[in-house]
Amino acid sequence: MASSRRRGRARITISLLLLSAVLLLTLDSRGSGPVQSARSAVLSVLSPLGSAASTVVSPFRDAWNSAFDQGDLKKENETLREENDRLKGDVTANSIAKEQLQQLLQLVGIPFVGDTPVVHTRVVSGAVGNFGDRLEIDKGSNAGIERNMPVVTGEGLIGKVIEVSENRSVVSLLSSGTYRVGFSVVGTAAIGIAQGSGGDGSLRGTNIDSRQAVTVGAITATSGLAGSPFPPNLPIGTVTAIRTNEAALESTVDISMFANLNNLIYADVVLWKPAG
Amino acid sequence: MDHPAVRYLIVIASAAFLQYTVVTQFRIAGVSADLLLVIAIAAGMIGGAERGAIVGFASGICLDLMVTTPFGLCAIAGLIAGVVSGLLEDATVHSARWLTMVIAFLASSAGMLSFAIAGTLLGRSDLLSGHLVTILGIVGVSSAALVFPALRACRWADPEDVLLRAAAR
Numbered sequence: 001m002a003s004s005r006r007r008g009r010a011r012i013t014i015s016l017l018l019l020s021a022v023l024l025l026t027l028d029s030r031g032s033g034p035v036q037s038a039r040s041a042v043l044s045v046l047s048p049l050g051s052a053a054s055t056v057v058s059p060f061r062d063a064w065n066s067a068f069d070q071g072d073l074k075k076e077n078e079t080l081r082e083e084n085d086r087l088k089g090d091v092t093a094n095s096i097a098k099e100q101l102q103q104l105l106q107l108v109g110i111p112f113v114g115d116t117p118v119v120h121t122r123v124v125s126g127a128v129g130n131f132g133d134r135l136e137i138d139k140g141s142n143a144g145i146e147r148n149m150p151v152v153t154g155e156g157l158i159g160k161v162i163e164v165s166e167n168r169s170v171v172s173l174l175s176s177g178t179y180r181v182g183f184s185v186v187g188t189a190a191i192g193i194a195q196g197s198g199g200d201g202s203l204r205g206t207n208i209d210s211r212q213a214v215t216v217g218a219i220t221a222t223s224g225l226a227g228s229p230f231p232p233n234l235p236i237g238t239v240t241a242i243r244t245n246e247a248a249l250e251s252t253v254d255i256s257m258f259a260n261l262n263n264l265i266y267a268d269v270v271l272w273k274p275a276g
Numbered sequence: 277m278d279h280p281a282v283r284y285l286i287v288i289a290s291a292a293f294l295q296y297t298v299v300t301q302f303r304i305a306g307v308s309a310d311l312l313l314v315i316a317i318a319a320g321m322i323g324g325a326e327r328g329a330i331v332g333f334a335s336g337i338c339l340d341l342m343v344t345t346p347f348g349l350c351a352i353a354g355l356i357a358g359v360v361s362g363l364l365e366d367a368t369v370h371s372a373r374w375l376t377m378v379i380a381f382l383a384s385s386a387g388m389l390s391f392a393i394a395g396t397l398l399g400r401s402d403l404l405s406g407h408l409v410t411i412l413g414i415v416g417v418s419s420a421a422l423v424f425p426a427l428r429a430c431r432w433a434d435p436e437d438v439l440l441r442a443a444a445r
Contacts, residue, residue, distance in 0.1 A: 009326070017329050017333045023348075025394075035347045039344075053296075053297030057301050064302050129339060130307050163344065172344055177402040
């Protein structure tokens with residue numbers, strides 16, 4: 001008798017907790033202010049501790065990493081040597097390509113985003129949980145960073161700021177698939193919407209007018225259309241595949257991001273806010 | 277200080293601090309152990325499904341404050357892990373170390389799976405990817421390894437409940 005009463009009470013408690021969790025999810029999905037404020041406050045308190053702990057445990061972490069990656073280290077070392085030689089040559093080629101990209105972007109009539117001020121930051125940690133692609137950078141509101149500001153590397157767009165405290169910010173990577181970005185295909189009038197697939201640096205671009213001449217290898221950049229949270233002309237990546245639905249007059253493209261999202265050390269926050 | 281709720285809060289806060297500062301630095305294939313989930317599992321084993329649900333919910337909220345996934349997903353994962361561990365512990369006739377580890381593995385997998393499913397229902401299609409199998413495996417094994425110190429911490433938090441349940445069984 002007592003046992004069944006206890007079970008009944010347990011069921012009610014569990015149901016109430018489950019409902020509370022659903023309520024919290026609903027509040028969060030509606031962009032509830034208190035949730036964001038609480039997360040920012042926790043970030044402010046824990047960030048200095050996290051940095052200190054990172055320094056203290058770094059020898060152990062390095063030993064841990066080498067223990068689990070030892071098999072790959074030798075191979076990686078050889079690959080890196082080869083890559084270093086190749087990169088020396090690529091530096092020259094890239095600077096020319098970058099110049100060409102700037103010229104190309106100017107040709108389509110929109111000012112290059114390089115004129116917008118940026119804050120240089122250092123990546124201090126990766127994710128706390130096991131889901132979601134995000135990283136933490138070492139500058140926050142004191143440096144003028146605000147939520148939703150775009151984050152780039154020298155290669156292109158990598159994500160946007162989603163949490164800000166005084167001296168820390170959290171960046172959600174574009175590859176996470178948690179938000180979308182409007183893009184244009186440089187040299188054409190094609191525009192579309194790109195979204196990450198939650199894994200490597202590949203994106204899926206949709207809603208492209210199939211009558212536009214998009215080709216494999218074409219460069220994509222943020223479109224910056226009215227209301228977009230990103231400024232125009234931040235390089236995103238290159239088109240690697242195109243699929244066309246003739247009936248719907250719509251094309252879908254795969255985009256390989258310019259920026260390498262693995263082992264990021266530095267990132268720049270573009271101090272840009274959408275008009276209005 | 278002697279009230280179980282206060283002691284559980286201390287245990288959860290300590291686990292959250294360790295998770296943020298130390299545990300996340302040690303990863304295999306990009307996945308780290310989840311101390312807060314282990315605390316929920318241990319609480320479920322010691323105090324039953326209801327206690328596991330309450331502690332799991334509280335520890336999940338704590339983790340929700342440190343991550344960027346939708347707020348409440350970690351609470352659901354902690355709650356489910358605590359309930360599953362409590363139900364499985366109640367269902368076992370005898371207790372053995374290996375059995376405790378198996379329950380920890382299964383409860384942690386249930387928690388992580390519920391996280392991914394709930395996230396997918398909310399439009400996060402990336403959570404149910406191939407990487408989920410790696411996460412289930414690594415978090416499950418680490419939970420099985422860390423459940424014993426977590427059980428000690430939960431026994432400290434609620435010594436009375438341990439005695440009551442031992443007598444009831």
